[in-house]
Amino acid sequence: MSETCIIIGASHAAAQLAPSLRQEGWAGLIIVIGDEPYAPYQRPPLSKTYLQGEKGVDDLLIRHQEAYAKHGIELRLGERVEAIDRESKTVTLQNGDVLYYDKLALCTGARVRKVSLPGADLEGIHYLRNIDDVNHIKAHVGEQKNAVIVGGGYIGLETAAVLNKLGMQVTVLEMASRVLARVTAPEVSEFYERVHAEEGVNIQTGIAVSGFEGAKRVMRVVCADGSHYPADLVVIGVGVLPNTELAEAADLATDDGILVDSYTKTADPDIVAVGDCTMHPSELYGYVRLESVPNAMEQAKSAAATLCGKQKPYTALPWFWSDQYDLKLQIAGLNRGYDQVVIRGDRQGSRSFAAFYLQEGRLLAVDCVNRPQEFMLSKRLITQQIQIDVAKLVDDTKSFKELVSA
Amino acid sequence: MPTINFILHDGQKVAVEAYEGSSVMHGAMDGMVEGIVAECGGACSCATCQVYVDEAWMEKVGPACEIEQEMLGVAPNVQPNSRLSCQVEVTDELDGLVVHVPAEQY
Numbered sequence: 071m072s073e074t075c076i077i078i079g080a081s082h083a084a085a086q087l088a089p090s091l092r093q094e095g096w097a098g099l100i101i102v103i104g105d106e107p108y109a110p111y112q113r114p115p116l117s118k119t120y121l122q123g124e125k126g127v128d129d130l131l132i133r134h135q136e137a138y139a140k141h142g143i144e145l146r147l148g149e150r151v152e153a154i155d156r157e158s159k160t161v162t163l164q165n166g167d168v169l170y171y172d173k174l175a176l177c178t179g180a181r182v183r184k185v186s187l188p189g190a191d192l193e194g195i196h197y198l199r200n201i202d203d204v205n206h207i208k209a210h211v212g213e214q215k216n217a218v219i220v221g222g223g224y225i226g227l228e229t230a231a232v233l234n235k236l237g238m239q240v241t242v243l244e245m246a247s248r249v250l251a252r253v254t255a256p257e258v259s260e261f262y263e264r265v266h267a268e269e270g271v272n273i274q275t276g277i278a279v280s281g282f283e284g285a286k287r288v289m290r291v292v293c294a295d296g297s298h299y300p301a302d303l304v305v306i307g308v309g310v311l312p313n314t315e316l317a318e319a320a321d322l323a324t325d326d327g328i329l330v331d332s333y334t335k336t337a338d339p340d341i342v343a344v345g346d347c348t349m350h351p352s353e354l355y356g357y358v359r360l361e362s363v364p365n366a367m368e369q370a371k372s373a374a375a376t377l378c379g380k381q382k383p384y385t386a387l388p389w390f391w392s393d394q395y396d397l398k399l400q401i402a403g404l405n406r407g408y409d410q411v412v413i414r415g416d417r418q419g420s421r422s423f424a425a426f427y428l429q430e431g432r433l434l435a436v437d438c439v440n441r442p443q444e445f446m447l448s449k450r451l452i453t454q455q456i457q458i459d460v461a462k463l464v465d466d467t468k469s470f471k472e473l474v475s476a
Numbered sequence: 477m478p479t480i481n482f483i484l485h486d487g488q489k490v491a492v493e494a495y496e497g498s499s500v501m502h503g504a505m506d507g508m509v510e511g512i513v514a515e516c517g518g519a520c521s522c523a524t525c526q527v528y529v530d531e532a533w534m535e536k537v538g539p540a541c542e543i544e545q546e547m548l549g550v551a552p553n554v555q556p557n558s559r560l561s562c563q564v565e566v567t568d569e570l571d572g573l574v575v576h577v578p579a580e581q582y
Contacts, residue, residue, distance in 0.1 A: 089508040112517040129498070132517065137506040364515040364522070391521040398543065400521055442543060446523065446550040471550060 073098035073172040075377060076161055078151050078316065080104020082113070083177035083345035083366040083373075085132040088143045090374030100143045101169065103161075105150040108201055109135040114363060116204050117228040118393050122235065123208075127201060154320040156338055173377045176317055176328060176336075176343040177370075180310035180361060185220070189282030195304040198225055210303040213237035218291045218301040220279050222249030224392045225307035227262060230271050231394040233303075241272040241299050243291065248275055255411045258425050258437050262394075265421065269395055310361060312347045325349050327359040332383040334373040342373040353385055354434075354452070355404045360388055387453055389445075397421060400445035403435030403452045414444065414464050424448075431457045447474045478571035482509045482527075485579040494566040500575065501525040501562035511577040518562035520544055523551040524581040525561045530574035537564055537573070553578050 075091060075098060077084045084102045091100055104110070111130040119125040128134075138145050150164040160168050182197040184190070196207045207229075211217075217233045219226045222244030234240045242249070248259035249266075266273050278294040282304065292298045314324040322336045323329040327349030334342040334350070345366035349359045368386035375382035390401040408427035415423030422440040426433060426448070433452050438445040447470055451458065462473045477493040480503045484490065494503030504512035504525070513524035520543055529537050534557055540548060544563050548554050561575065 092508070093510055114517065114519070128495075133505045133508070134495070137508065141508055363517065367513070367515055389515075389522070391516060391519060393519065398521065442521075442546040443550045446547065 074170060075100050075173040075175065076169060076171040077102045077175045077177055078161065079177035079179055079313075079345075079347075080106065080108070080110045080145060080147060081177045081179045081345060081366065082110060082132065082363050083179070083370045084175075085110035086367040086370035087175055087177065087344060087373055088138065089133075089141060090371050091377060092141055092143075094374045094378040094380060096374070096378055098172070101146060102138070102143060103146045103149050103151055103163070105148065106200060106202075107148045109133070109138065109145055109147065111201065112363075113199070114391070116201065117198055117225050118232065120201075121204050121207065121229065121232045130201065151316060154316055156320055156341070159340065172340065174341045175373055175377070176341065176347060177345050177366075178313035178316060178343075178347045180312050180346040182306075183309045183311050185279075185306055185308060187279060187281045189284065189288065192282050192284050192288040193286055194284070194288040194302065195282060195306065197306050198229060199310070207303065207305060211236050211238060212302065214239065215302040216300045217241070217303045217305065218243060218299050219305050219307065220291070221307040221309075222246070222273065222275065223252065223307055223309065224250070226305070227266065228392060228394055229305050229307065230266060230273075231269070233305075234269055234271050235395075238303070239272075240270075241274065242266070243277050243279055243293065243299070244273070244275045245278050246275065249273060253405075254437055255405070255408075255425055255427065257411060257413055257417060261417045261423070261439070264418070265395065265397065310346070312349075312359060314347060317343065317347075332372070332385070333376045333381060334369050334384065335376055342376055344369040344373045350384070352388065352404075354387070354455075355406065358388070358404065362388060362390055364389055387449055389449065396440075398440050398442070400438045400442065401435065402438075402445055402449045403427070403433070405435035405437075408434050410460075412460050412464050414470075415441070415466050426458075426463050428458060428460070431460075433458050441470075444470045447471065450474075478566050478568060478573070480504075480566065480570070481572070481574045482507065482512075483530075483574065483576045484509070484511055485577060496566055496568060498566050499562045500527065500564040500566060500570075500573070501560075503566060504561060504577075509577065511579070511581065512561060513581045514562060516562075520547065520560060520563055523547045523560060526551055526554070526558055526578055526581060527561045527564075527575035528555055528578065529557045529559055529564075530576065531557065533570070533573050533575075536569055553580075
């Protein structure tokens with residue numbers, strides 16, 4: 071009898087894992103179960119081109135729906151897994167269906183962190199993670215109307231940039247003393263604060279939101295210092311939490327993510343986990359949980375091999391991107407533990423520079439704004455773990471390619 | 477629907493019917509073409525969807541934009557006929573397009 075692999079979560083990870091399984095030789099059934107009504111789609115454009123209206127749902131699909139059927143991959147959309155029984159090797163769906171698996175992949179992703187402030191359930195207050203979230207946000211977009219973004223992370227800033235372009239009066243409220251505090255150096259935060267100000271977005275830092283007011287719909291956002299901001303639309307972007315509940319209930323180890331090894335294996339030999347929901351080892355950075363499409367895709371390839379009885383360790387360098395206005399930010403590596411930041415280019419007067427993060431003279435990570443060459447070449451420098459000549463890094467009179475090969 | 481022909485590095489040919497207005501990369505995704513990674517999903521940010529455009533099609537496909545050229549300037553295994561397939565729009569004119577897929581995208 072043919073074997074069955076069930077993939078929980080119709081995510082980026084699933085969209086890569088299912089075809090990779092075929093490429094690795096999996097001949098049996100592949101069933102992808104997702105609780106949204108859509109085939110796996112790109113999430114990064116949600117806060118960018120999709121919100122902007124440049125892209126529609128069809129453009130977001132990683133693969134068109136019929137492509138899955140062609141490769142014998144069954145999508146069960148709009149269905150939710152309620153429980154995993156590792157003894158009987160079954161999953162139980164919300165509608166009561168019980169499905170048997172030989173191999174199981176947890177690609178459950180992450181969900182938004184919600185705030186529990188007074189008025190947080192008023193109409194017009196939204197989070198941003200799914201297509202439907204953005205469709206709801208779009209319904210409130212209007213020129214000259216007021217939008218308040220709670221949280222100055224990437225999602226908040228990307229959303230602010232788009233709503234600003236769409237003609238809204240945008241305010242960003244960030245609790246920390248600077249935007250992007252969790253992910254970048256102060257130099258980069260300052261740059262983004264400058265550009266947003268130049269574009270007309272009002273960024274307030276060091277400010278704590280204490281609640282939302284309005285009769286049925288939100289009308290204003292109130293802060294702990296007594297200030298308040300008028301709002302026709304509120305978008306909250308204060309981070310995500312990994313979806314680990316199914317794994318926990320099935321007695322699989324979790325620690326801010328489902329624990330896996332570099333082959334994406336959990337403690338159960340028949341279960342792998344892939345993507346944002348995993349806490350996994352990284353060669354350069356120790357154990358990490360990444361919110362990252364490339365990570366989900368690379369882990370998925372490793373998982374496909376594992377499920378087919380082969381060994382392909384996951385060793386890819388983490389990288390990320392963010393598009394705001396005319397800024398293409400590309401980030402290579404993770405900057406945790408850096409002891410030095412050096413800047414190449416004019417971050418105060420231009421919109422093109424790179425911030426290199428070093429630890430004991432070796433490159434850990436780089437944030438590149440409109441610097442694709444620095445980004446591409448730094449990936450190699452980071453992986454090589456060699457001592458870097460800082461004077462060379464900052465010499466913007468020579469092309470980076472020349473410096474690196476010299 | 478225009479057909480895009482992907483020639484894999486081992487010589488195998490995969491013909492994919494692609495939606496007009498979508499990208500050649502998207503066609504590769506639908507066809508599950510091995511060797512097109514497309515990590516950034518078409519944002520011109522990763523250079524993992526590189527293809528070599530068949531000489532006969534170079535003119536119709538046209539040149540890369542500035543940011544794509546910069547990415548290609550430092551991507552591995554680049555040739556004069558390299559393009560990032562996410563930046564090539566599928567049109568009627570490109571029906572029958574032939575592109576070659578590099579052995580690896582890193």
